[in-house]
Amino acid sequence: MLKYIIVLLIVITILFFFIPKFFNFQKKENLIRGYLLDKYSFKISNISSIKYRVFPLPNLILKDVNFTIDDSSINSTTKNLEIYLNLKNILSLKDLSPKKVVLTDTKVKVEIENYNILLKYISDLEKKLKIKNVNLSLRKNENLILKLNNIYFSNYGYKKDNIIGKVFEKQFKVDFKDNYNEINFKILDTGIKADFFFKKGDFKGKKKGTSKIIVANNLFKFDFEINDNQLSLINAYIKNKDLTANLSSIIKFSPFFKIRSDIEVKEINEEFFNKIDLNNLIFKNKALIKKLNIENEVKYKSKKFNSNLINNFSSSFDLAYGRLIFRYKALIPGGKKICKGEINLIEEFPRLNFICELRISNKTKFLKKFSIRQNFEKKKYFFIL
DSSP: OHHHHHHHHHHHHHHHHHGGGGSOGGGGHHHHHHHHHHHHOEEEEEOSEEEEEOSSSSEEEEEEEEEEETTSSOEEEEEEEEEEOOGGGSSOOTTOOOSEEEEEEEEEEEEGGGHHHHHHHHHHOOSOEEEEEEEEEEEETTEEEEEEEEEEEESSSTTBTEEEEEETTEEEEEEEETTTTEEEEEETTTTEEEEEEEOSSOTTTOOEEEEEEEETTEEEEEEEEEOSSEEEEEEEEEEOSSEEEEEEEEEEOSSSOEEEEEEEEEEEOTHHHHTOOHIIIIITOHHHHHHOEEEEEEEEEOSSTTTSSOSEEEEEEEEETTEEEEEEEEEETTEEEEEEEEEETTSSSOOEEEEEEEEESOHHHHHHHTTOOOOOOOSOEEEEO
């Protein structure tokens, strides 16, 4: 008799889990849409199909789903949206209360000024959500600014509030702490690490904070302010063994992406220039160079006025659509050098056009500094190189 009871229980259990395979869940689509909107703020515009699966745990799988996060402009598409069911919902979706929702193979587009909406959504979500293999595109007016690939995130479990993924084909990791007021970012195996500390409050008010970035042996610290149209870097400081500099920068998102910086070099070692690899930095990144719109002002004043080759230096560099226009003036012992020129960095064979003037006002000082014999007759000289 006990054997029959055990067999009967097994049969009933199998039927309990497998009977929903014969249900038409398309008829429950409005109920499912309503739940996802109410609990997850997923405003769904399309579902190609809804099926029931027993394994690995009973769940509904929604195929090819298009949705936005509530009423925002954050648009998403996912191949699989899985709703893992409680036992009471296996035979009836009335009072639907799933265990968790899992998104797989998802594409998300976010306008750069709406980044705070996405962060606020993640921080405020109370229901369990896991996303696997997500490609996130940060855009400005549909123009791609940055793409993050193969993202994994879960707001529950031992990997709670951790993000892993790829950027520039490198693996990265993000840890959220202190109720999302602190963000720690690393690009693994590269020596790149960044920490961001937001002022307390919800993400609608998180406009200010501080940051510390380490790239190999380079330290970059700054305060920041951000609004819908621009990001401002204030009291910025960069230091390594070859360079120490202060800077302020404004990164505009609207009406178009643009970076404007003022840089004051405090100390610089000649080895700094020897380590710059223009081939890898510029000529192998022409697609990125084409998208940049940058205006830089750079200043340098030597602390040891009489001993250095360059006593004072000021320059401007303007880059737009791959064309770099530069101007600079350098005070040297006994005179000054003035240059201007331009180069199209995205051409197959970039050509540098420039004019430089070397003006000598103190012949004795100039010739002594450069160890040149004093065999000139005139007191002032003007050269065009």
